[in-house]
Amino acid sequence: MTEKRNLLLTIRYQGTAYHGFQVQKNAVTVAQTFQDALESVLGKREDIKGCSRTDSGVHANMFCVNVKTDSKIPCDALVRALNVKLPCDIAVQQCREVRQDFHARYDCKGKRYLYQINNSPIKDPFAYRLVYDYRYPIDVEMCNRQCKDFIGTHDFSAFCAANSSVEDHVRTITDCGMVRNKERVTFFVEGDGFLYNMVRIMVGTVLEIAAGIKAPGCIPAIIQGKDRAAAGATAPAWGLYLDEVFYDWKSLDNTSEE
Amino acid sequence: MTEKRNLLLTIRYQGTAYHGFQVQKNAVTVAQTFQDALESVLGKREDIKGCSRTDSGVHANMFCVNVKTDSKIPCDALVRALNVKLPCDIAVQQCREVRQDFHARYDCKGKRYLYQINNSPIKDPFAYRLVYDYRYPIDVEMCNRQCKDFIGTHDFSAFCAANSSVEDHVRTITDCGMVRNKERVTFFVEGDGFLYNMVRIMVGTVLEIAAGIKAPGCIPAIIQGKDRAAAGATAPAWGLYLDEVFYDWKSLDNTSEE
Numbered sequence: 001m002t003e004k005r006n007l008l009l010t011i012r013y014q015g016t017a018y019h020g021f022q023v024q025k026n027a028v029t030v031a032q033t034f035q036d037a038l039e040s041v042l043g044k045r046e047d048i049k050g051c052s053r054t055d056s057g058v059h060a061n062m063f064c065v066n067v068k069t070d071s072k073i074p075c076d077a078l079v080r081a082l083n084v085k086l087p088c089d090i091a092v093q094q095c096r097e098v099r100q101d102f103h104a105r106y107d108c109k110g111k112r113y114l115y116q117i118n119n120s121p122i123k124d125p126f127a128y129r130l131v132y133d134y135r136y137p138i139d140v141e142m143c144n145r146q147c148k149d150f151i152g153t154h155d156f157s158a159f160c161a162a163n164s165s166v167e168d169h170v171r172t173i174t175d176c177g178m179v180r181n182k183e184r185v186t187f188f189v190e191g192d193g194f195l196y197n198m199v200r201i202m203v204g205t206v207l208e209i210a211a212g213i214k215a216p217g218c219i220p221a222i223i224q225g226k227d228r229a230a231a232g233a234t235a236p237a238w239g240l241y242l243d244e245v246f247y248d249w250k251s252l253d254n255t256s257e258e
Numbered sequence: 259m260t261e262k263r264n265l266l267l268t269i270r271y272q273g274t275a276y277h278g279f280q281v282q283k284n285a286v287t288v289a290q291t292f293q294d295a296l297e298s299v300l301g302k303r304e305d306i307k308g309c310s311r312t313d314s315g316v317h318a319n320m321f322c323v324n325v326k327t328d329s330k331i332p333c334d335a336l337v338r339a340l341n342v343k344l345p346c347d348i349a350v351q352q353c354r355e356v357r358q359d360f361h362a363r364y365d366c367k368g369k370r371y372l373y374q375i376n377n378s379p380i381k382d383p384f385a386y387r388l389v390y391d392y393r394y395p396i397d398v399e400m401c402n403r404q405c406k407d408f409i410g411t412h413d414f415s416a417f418c419a420a421n422s423s424v425e426d427h428v429r430t431i432t433d434c435g436m437v438r439n440k441e442r443v444t445f446f447v448e449g450d451g452f453l454y455n456m457v458r459i460m461v462g463t464v465l466e467i468a469a470g471i472k473a474p475g476c477i478p479a480i481i482q483g484k485d486r487a488a489a490g491a492t493a494p495a496w497g498l499y500l501d502e503v504f505y506d507w508k509s510l511d512n513t514s515e516e
Contacts, residue, residue, distance in 0.1 A: 012383050012384075013383050014383045014384050014386075059384070079380075080379070083379075083380060088381060088383065088386035089383045089386065090383055091380050091381050091382070091383045092380070093380060121338070121341075122337075122341060122349050122350070122351060123341065123346060123349050124349070125271050125272045125346065125347045125349045126270075126272050126317070126388060128272075128346035128347060130384060
């Protein structure tokens with residue numbers, strides 16, 4: 001019996017129409033839609049492993065999945081065939097064969113998220129459901145300084161949705177900040193992992209500082225207090241993008257044939 | 259009896275959900291949706307004049323309409339109120355009071371259109387219905403040279419949809435070209451007026467030259483032949499943007515009170 005190939009597929013998707021990535025009963029998700037396309041190309045329904053869960057309405061500039069298959073279809077042809085079968089809001093960017101024990105989620109070293117805000121009194125008719133329309137002034141320089149307080153290894157219990165079942169709330173944030181390009185304000189954060197709703201609560205907290213609801217410099221005390229109620233409201237899903245997934249790319253090659 | 263105010267409103271819209279600008283029976287259009295919002299703000303249904311017709315699915319970065327009203331609501335307040343009432347895919351950018359006899363269509367001096375192409379084998383999941391996905395290579399330098407043949411005053415009968423009822427097919431094109439920014443290819447054209455489907459047929463013709471279906475340098479002969487069948491196919495509506503509408507802005511002020 002020949003070993004199955006383990007394929008790492010990089011996809012992009014607009015999350016508007018989906019109830020997140022993960023397969024759910026009674027809701028259309030990215031995973032299920034992707035599996036449907038894969039099944040029609042491979043002629044067989046395969047299990048897929050995603051790098052992350054994403055919430056309903058959240059987008060991904062880069063998302064990784066791996067699938068084991070005994071299909072011999074070359075990677076390039078698989079990308080082309082999947083892009084024909086997939087709906088317009090999901091696209092496969094790349095496919096590569098990786099080592100047998102690679103797992104898109106467990107091998108992930110970290111991620112970068114972006115949160116996109118249209119900071120204007122007038123909504124952008126080309127970006128609804130793709131950015132968060134926030135009309136009140138944002139002092140981006142000041143907010144950027146606040147973001148630096150997230151950097152480091154902390155217990156982020158205060159920045160985790162109350163209904164999360166994860167027990168270990170310690171995460172390491174390696175970079176975080178806010179930049180402006182005209183009316184577009186972008187919050188960015190990189191880290192080794194993120195709790196449920198963590199990025200959206202971080203954004204909500206920074207926006208409450210911008211609005212004067214919370215005091216500048218409050219973030220370290222909120223982190224230390226570990227109380228979800230002390231942090232800001234959860235920002236809407238549709239501004240959030242999983243932007244990049246980090247792997248130790250050099251260690252991923254399939255060496256089984258050597 | 260006091261004279262009504264004549265208001266010039268600048269709007270932007272994503273045309274995906276609409277059967278063009280112009281009011282139609284049994285189809286949702288931008289004009290009708292805009293009139294509904296205006297009616298709920300002014301308390302009265304007013305007639306509006308648009309600067310142009312746009313086809314079903316065509317977008318506008320800038321579109322102008324004028325409306326006569328006896329409402330005294332200040333321009334700023336009208337913009338805010340309309341943006342609350344309008345759906346997410348239509349936004350009012352500006353409002354100004356103009357001279358009594360201003361007409362958004364008859365006073366228009368010219369327009370610029372853009373045609374947006376995603377020139378990549380992989381579709382952009384964030385831009386479906388906002389760009390034309392065209393996967394075959396485009397030699398943009400060569401196409402840009404072809405576009406220059408449109409410039410000038412010509413009878414554009416060959417670039418007019420067969421079912422057009424307009425009799426005078428002479429138009430002056432002042433600028434036309436094609437540029438690339440990574441995978442995004444943009445065709446641009448400016449002129450004093452455009453025939454039905456004219457820009458989309460121009461784009462379709464240039465793309466047929468890019469694909470080798472037509473020979474470089476063929477455009478002057480196609481113009482001269484005045485035969486629609488000699489030009490290229492009509493490119494899809496969803497790549498087209500009315501980008502700017504030109505007026506003699508200094509002559510628009512309302513001087514009736516002086």
